[in-house]
Amino acid sequence: MPPQVRQARADDYSDVVAFTRETWSERDVEDYVPRVFEEWVETDGPTQRTVVAAIDGRAVGVCQGVVLTDYEAWLQGMRVDPDHRGDGVALSMMEDLLAWARDRGASVARDMVFSWNDGGLGLSRAAGFGPATEARWARPEPDPDASPDLDAIDDPDAAWSHWQRSDARDRLAGLGVDPGEPWSLSEITRERLHAGLERVIALGDETGTRATTARVRRRERETDSGAETWAVYGHSAWDGPDAARALFEAVAADAAEIGVDHTRVVIPETCRHVSEAAAADGAISDEPFFVLEADLTGSA
Template structure:
């Protein structure tokens, strides 16, 4: 009988993983396409669980800061579940992260994915924050009178934007984190400085937002500073800018607060809750 082995992934593992991850969700899965990207990231450590020539488990661990790790893409072959493979791979990933200096590891799961939530809670994770994922479709919305166009925010705005965010509801609800794609870590003023350098830091009378292209017609944001009163205007300003620049989609990841969810809904989005879990190392 073959022995299970957790080892670093290689590009040759992709065709062994793709068949059994193709239908993970209703819409499919992303991991087979992401593995080559993860393998090229110096901060990532992609692990597989192999039994003989068969690959039956997967997880990627990435260091997002010197003390923060992120786990993603955790999968177990459907025919090999309930054998402790998920827990084994999680612990192996956490051990590696701790060796790199991580003091905390986080991961995300959909609020409605009860089996996944039970599993991560059984491994010692606790939910620390709920975020909303929502998409604005600027080209499908009628212009709103009075909407302003986002303007590049200067470096002189960094302190004001940071203090506005740090003292606001979004910072508290989001546990002072920022979303970088589908990865979350603690935000710092350096995120704003980098956004200024890369021309991704924007402002309007309603607040500030880090917003950058992920594709030619798609932009994403995981950090914004606004207030309950101004949030609808900031979203409209983002939509107005999107229409002028030909954006089809603005993907937003923002902490789940009642007023932010209401503003997103009024803007035509359908917010979906995402749970962020953490474990101390």
């Protein structure tokens, strides 16, 4: 029997938790879907749709679509019961959400897949997604004594101009962490740098702007030892090793000033950027993540 794709309901919770509780148990990675599923259902509306795929009345798959901007959509949380993988469950949900996003005016849809998730990468390509960009996280620790060697430039336009001419912009396909939806990326615009972000950080010297990033949001995460707070910096660009060092020093100082426990900074997945970030701070994620995208402007 083919899966029935429908709007998720609160009474799907037990089914969803049952097949997502140990999604990546072999990697000792916690799946966030059981924690957020009830909130997803409660907050669904014109710009958000959570679906399940049901077989014989039981939910065996879940996925969510979100409209981020006038033209950008995001798919996330794709999960399928291991007993029903290969039954067309995931593709059915993705096709439903891509059609939904297209109906709401989106011209592009994207998703994020970690590099180790072979199944997720293959599924995205099978659903018509192609490569957009790859990145990873730098994680400078908050430090009240951090002091960047470059001067602070309190000017979003300086940050925008530097971003526009940087190789980081090209490598990241112009994308950065979306300010409205955790774990999603959308196009960075000049308007976004002027409004909607917590803080834009630009650094420079007598030659001009040398590095830039922006604090997008703070979030709290529950762990076995209690709550931890994170500051997320949605993009980064710098001109060389000394500018990288100054940028991560500025992030460490900023994070300490607002009192968070940890940081995440998006960096391009290139040899230059990863090696210079490692040399500047030493704390980077073990593996990159990939962003894939689907063109929704065709008739398919």
